[in-house]
Structures are given as structure tokens and as C-alpha cells.
Amino acid sequence: MNPKHIVITFLEYESKKIDDIFKEKNTDKEKFIESIKSFNRKIFNKPNYDLGETGIFNILNNKIKASRYVGFGYFDKYLIQVLPKIYSGENQTENEMSKSIEIFIKMYDYAYDNKQLKDSYSLLSSKLCKNEFSGVHEVFMYLFSKYFFDEVKKGVYREYLTYQLEDKFLRGKLLATRQLNKAPYNLNSFSVEKDEFTDENYLNSMLLKASFISQKFSNFTETRKNLLNAMDFFENLNFDFQFVNKDIIFNRLNKRFEPAYNLAKIILQGLYKTPNDIATGFFLDMNKLFEEFIYKIIKKESQYSVSYQDHLRKFVSYINKKNNSEEGPDLIPDILVKKHMKTKAVIDVKYKNLKNNGELEKNDEENDENSQLYIGMQDLYQLYAYLNYINKNTNNDAVGIIVVPKSKQYNSHLSDEKLQLEYFDGLKLYILPFEFGNDPNDLEVGIENFIENINDALEY
Numbered sequence: 001m002n003p004k005h006i007v008i009t010f011l012e013y014e015s016k017k018i019d020d021i022f023k024e025k026n027t028d029k030e031k032f033i034e035s036i037k038s039f040n041r042k043i044f045n046k047p048n049y050d051l052g053e054t055g056i057f058n059i060l061n062n063k064i065k066a067s068r069y070v071g072f073g074y075f076d077k078y079l080i081q082v083l084p085k086i087y088s089g090e091n092q093t094e095n096e097m098s099k100s101i102e103i104f105i106k107m108y109d110y111a112y113d114n115k116q117l118k119d120s121y122s123l124l125s126s127k128l129c130k131n132e133f134s135g136v137h138e139v140f141m142y143l144f145s146k147y148f149f150d151e152v153k154k155g156v157y158r159e160y161l162t163y164q165l166e167d168k169f170l171r172g173k174l175l176a177t178r179q180l181n182k183a184p185y186n187l188n189s190f191s192v193e194k195d196e197f198t199d200e201n202y203l204n205s206m207l208l209k210a211s212f213i214s215q216k217f218s219n220f221t222e223t224r225k226n227l228l229n230a231m232d233f234f235e236n237l238n239f240d241f242q243f244v245n246k247d248i249i250f251n252r253l254n255k256r257f258e259p260a261y262n263l264a265k266i267i268l269q270g271l272y273k274t275p276n277d278i279a280t281g282f283f284l285d286m287n288k289l290f291e292e293f294i295y296k297i298i299k300k301e302s303q304y305s306v307s308y309q310d311h312l313r314k315f316v317s318y319i320n321k322k323n324n325s326e327e328g329p330d331l332i333p334d335i336l337v338k339k340h341m342k343t344k345a346v347i348d349v350k351y352k353n354l355k356n357n358g359e360l361e362k363n364d365e366e367n368d369e370n371s372q373l374y375i376g377m378q379d380l381y382q383l384y385a386y387l388n389y390i391n392k393n394t395n396n397d398a399v400g401i402i403v404v405p406k407s408k409q410y411n412s413h414l415s416d417e418k419l420q421l422e423y424f425d426g427l428k429l430y431i432l433p434f435e436f437g438n439d440p441n442d443l444e445v446g447i448e449n450f451i452e453n454i455n456d457a458l459e460y
Contacts, residue, residue: 005077005078005079005217005219006077006078006079007078007079007080007081007134007135008021008078008079008080008081009080009081009082009083009092009097009135010066010080010081010082010083011066011082011083011084011085011088011089011090011092011100012066012067012068012069012070012082012083012084012085012286013065013066013067013068013085014065014066014085014090015063015064015065015066016063016064016065017062017063018033018059018062018063018064019062021064028076031076031278032075032076032078033059034278035075035076035278035279036055036056036057036059036064036075036279037059038277038278038279039055039056039057039073039075039279039280039281040055040056040057042277042279043055043056043281043283055067056069056073056082056281056283057080066082068285068286068287068351069082069283069284069285069286070082070083070084070104070283070284070286070289071136071270071281071282071283071284072135072136072137072270072271072281072282072283073270073271073279073280073281073282073283074217074270074271074273074279074280074281075278075279075281076278076279079135079137079217080281081135081136081137082283083097083100083101083104083136084100084103084104084107084286085100085409086100086103086405086407086408086409086410086436087099087100087103087407087408087409087436087438087439087440088100088408088409089408089409094131095129095131097131098128098129098131098133099128099439099440101128101133101135101136101139102124102125102128102440103436103440103443104136105124105136105139106121106440106443107289107290107293108284108289110293110296110297111289111292111293111295111296112292113296120143120146124139124143125440125441127142132220133220134219134220137217137267137270137271138218138219138220138223140263140266140267140270141214141217141218141220141223141267142218142220142222142223143263144210144214144260144263144264144267145211145214145218145222145223145224145226145227145230146226147259147260147263148207148210148211148226148227148230148257148260148264149226149227149229149230151256151257151260152230152233152234153233154256156199156204156233156234157199157201157203157204157253157254157257158197158198158199158201159197159198159201159253159254160195160196160197160198161195161196161198161200161201162193162194162195163193163194163196164191164192164193164194165191165192165194166189166190166191166192167189167190167192168188168189168190169190170190170192171192171194172192172193172194172195173192173193173194174190174191174192175191175192175193178191179191199234199235202248203248203254203257203261204234206261206264206265206268207257207260207261207264208231208234209264209268209272210263210264210267210268211227211230211231213267213268213271213272214227214267215227215228216271217271248261266282269281269282270282286351287351290349290351290405291308291309291334291335291349291351292308294335294347294349294403294434295308295334295335295349297447297450297451298335298337298347298451298454301447301448301451302337302451302454302455303339303455304337304338304339304344304454304458305337305338305339306335306336306337306338307335307336307338308334308335309332309333309334309335333346333347333348333383333386333390334347334348334349335347335348335349336390337454337458339458342396343390343391343396343398344396344398344399344458345398345399345400345401345454345457345458346383346386346387346390346398346399346400346401347400347401347402347403348379348382348383348386348400348401348402348403349402349403350379350402350403350404351404351405352404352410353404353410353411354404354411354414354431379402380423380429383400383402383429384400384423384427386400387399387400387423387427388427391427399427399428399429399430399457399458400427400428400429400430401429401430401431401432401454401457402429402430402431402432403432403433403434404431404432404433404434405433405434405436406433406434406435406436407435407436407437407438408438410436411433414431414433415433416433416435416449417453418430418431418432418453418456418457419431419432420457430457432450432453432454432457434446434450435449435450
């Protein structure tokens with residue numbers, strides 16, 4: 001019988017009354033609230049986290065509110081997922097939820113180079129169109145089961161492991177020093193060292209644990225069938241596995257399991273609780289995800305070389321050294337675009353709405369659901385500081401670009417074309433929307449149009 005888990009769905013920044021969530025459900029609210037607090041403490045490393053502080057979820061005035069983080073987690077005995085609101089608003093339909101799941105998967109895939117997921121786009125789209133998945137966790141588990149089963153059919157991964165043991169028979173290499181130092185009453189066994197070609201290794205243990213967790217949580221028959229079939233290929237089913245975020249060095253022998261391994265990490269991070277945990281989850285900052293997504297699009301699809309913010313601190317250090325300044329301003333733009341060693345553009349990526357008057361609106365981050373925080377001038381000043389600093393110190397004439405999303409819920413009033421502005425001293429600024437369209441299948445067209453607009457803005 002398939003396990004049943006209650007799935008509670010939020011859109012980013014959506015709030016729900018706790019009494020409405022748990023109406024007619026037999027649950028301990030206090031335990032659930034404590035699981036939220038515990039998870040926020042764990043993620044933000046705040047031992048004294050208070051419910052009024054910003055977290056993955058915030059609880060205030062008998063309401064639970066999602067923040068800018070999207071993903072899924074297991075809180076007490078409830079599965080909670082937070083989805084992007086790119087295609088849907090409040091009271092989303094099943095079809096809109098499927099679109100939200102699909103665009104999240106595709107953005108994650110593109111941003112973090114999980115190339116293996118792209119091969120499953122058409123299959124995934126057809127299943128999402130039929131509303132076959134109850135949540136984003138089901139998609140990850142289905143993809144994991146598919147890749148895992150496909151690979152073990154070709155052969156279970158085995159490797160040589162060396163271990164020492166006490167054996168009644170002399171099999172393997174005798175450890176002479178240990179044997180000679182034994183007390184007389186221990187001479188009934190041999191101290192030996194063995195090499196064994198076995199399927200008991202960290203990679204297989206992790207994949208099997210993810211299989212076990214997926215069977216526990218999945219309501220999708222095909223996922224459970226794939227996992228049961230995959231496990232039949234193993235001689236030793238060892239589920240006694242403690243998940244640690246440990247990287248595996250892949251080689252030509254185990255490289256084929258890398259897609260399943262990457263998906264297994266997501267599943268274990270999102271759903272595997274140790275005895276000391278009351279909550280766990282896999283969540284991504286949507287602002288960061290959109291930044292990475294835009295960066296990878298420009299890097300992969302354009303003719304320009306691109307530097308992301310994580311790599312730009314060396315540039316700032318170089319400028320400070322050049323100017324004999326021990327400590328310079330911490331100006332780290334989101335993206336620098338270069339051609340022939342010349343900086344062409346400074347790009348600031350904002351996952352926000354632009355009001356019709358040009359001011360940027362933060363996404364309902366105040367406690368009052370109807371409040372709006374206008375921060376347009378702050379962003380304009382910030383980008384101007386980047387441009388002025390870079391052009392002044394490198395003799396470039398770079399332009400500024402603010403990239404924002406465009407969809408049903410974001411900046412629908414904006415034109416698909418770039419909007420050109422100028423600062424008071426003539427520095428050029430472009431507002432450039434990324435068009436998500438009405439459906440995740442429109443993503444490729446949106447990427448093509450975005451690159452065309454980038455090229456057009458930089459041809460000066």
C-alpha cells in the first residue's frame with residue numbers, strides 16, 4: 001500500500017492561516033511550529049532564532065508565511081513545498097502548480113549544470129501536464145528512480161575495498177606483527193587483511209538509502225516500481241547509512257551513476273531526518289537561483305566571456321592594489337560581461353517587480369501583506385556605483401543592465417524589448433526583461449530573445 005503524506009503547497013511569499021492548514025487534521029500544532037523554528041535555526045545557524053525573524057518560513061499572528069526560498073521539506077509529519085509564482089498567483093489550479101514545478105526544475109537544471117535532466121524534459125512535461133505528480137519532491141524521486149534503474153541494469157558498481165579482520169581460516173594477507181603480539185587465548189584466529197570486490201561502498205549505500213526514502217514518500221507507482229527493480233540487483237541491501245554532504249570522486253567506472261547521485265543528494269537533503277532532527281529540507285534562494293540562471297544563459301548562449309560575483313573579488317583586490325589602497329569598497333556586481341578583455345556591461349539581476357513608474361517593488365517581504373517597499377533609487381545608485389568604479393579604474397565604457405523576470409505574475413506590463421535610460425552623466429542603463437512566456441515550454445524562445453536583446457544592447 002502506498003504511503004500517504006499530506007503535502008502543503010505555498011507559493012513564494014504566500015501566507016496561510018495555521019488553523020486553515022490543519023482544519024480537520026489530527027495534528028499537534030505546537031510540534032509543527034517547533035519543527036519550523038528548529039529548521040530555521042539549523043539553516044541560518046541561529047541557536048536563539050525567534051519566530052519574528054526572517055527564515056525559510058515565518059510564523060506570526062497564527063499565520064505561516066513562505067519567504068523567497070523555494071523547494072521542499074519534511075516538517076514533523078508534513079511535506080511542505082514552496083514553488084515559484086512565475087505562472088500562478090493565489091488559489092492556483094493543478095495545471096498552474098504543474099507549470100510552477102516544471103519551471104523550477106528547468107531553472108535549477110540550467111543554473112547548476114545538471115545536464116542529465118534535459119534528456120527527460122519531454123517525458124517530464126507530458127507527466128506534469130497530466131498532473132501525475134503531487135509535488136516537486138515526486139519529480140526528483142521519479143527522475144532518480146529512472147536514472148538509478150537504467151544504470152544498475154547495465155551492472156552494479158563495485159570496487160575493491162581493503163579491510164582487516166580476525167578470521168578462523170588463513171585467507172588473505174597475514175598481519176604477522178599483530179599475530180605475533182596476540183595473547184595465547186586469542187591464537188584460535190588469524191589477523192588478516194583482505195581485498196574484496198564488493199558492492200558495499202559509499203556511493204551504493206547513498207543510492208540505496210535514497211531509494212528507501214523515496215519508497216517511503218512516493219505515491220507514484222512508476223517510481224516505486226523502478227526502485228524495487230533496481231534494488232533487486234544488489235546482493236547486500238544496507239540501509240544503515242548516515243548521510244553526510246560528502247563529494248564522491250567520479251571516474252570512468254562510476255561516472256554513469258553521477259546523475260542518480262546528484263538527485264539522491266537532493267532527496268536525502270530534503271526528506272532524510274536523523275533521530276535528532278524534527279525537520280529537514282531542500283530549499284534554494286529564488287533570488288540566487290534567478291541570478292545563476294541568467295549568468296549561465298549569457299555564459300552558454302552568447303559570444304561574450306562572463307564573470308559571476310563569486311569570482312569578482314580578485315578583480316576588486318587587483319583594483320585596490322593598483323591604486324595603493326589596502327581596503328577598497330566592496331563593490332561586487334552580479335555579472336560582468338567582457339569581450340576582447342574589455343568590460344562591455346555590468347549586469348544587476350533582480351528577481352522583483354518593476355512598478356509602472358519605474359520603481360522596483362520588493363515581493364511582499366513586510367509583515368503586512370499589502371505593504372510595498374519601493375527600492376528603485378537604491379538599485380539605480382548601486383548599479384551606478386559599479387559602473388563608475390569599473391569605468392574609472394579600467395578605462396572602459398561599460399553600460400549598465402538591470403535584468404528582471406517577465407511573466408503573468410512578474411512585470412507583465414513591460415515590453416519584451418529593452419528599455420534604454422541614461423544617468424545624469426551620460427552612462428547608459430538598460431532595463432531588460434527575461435520573458436518566461438505563458439508556459440515552461442516557452443523557455444527556449446525566451447532564452448533566444450534574451451540573448452538577442454543582450455547582443456543589441458552591447459553593440460555600441
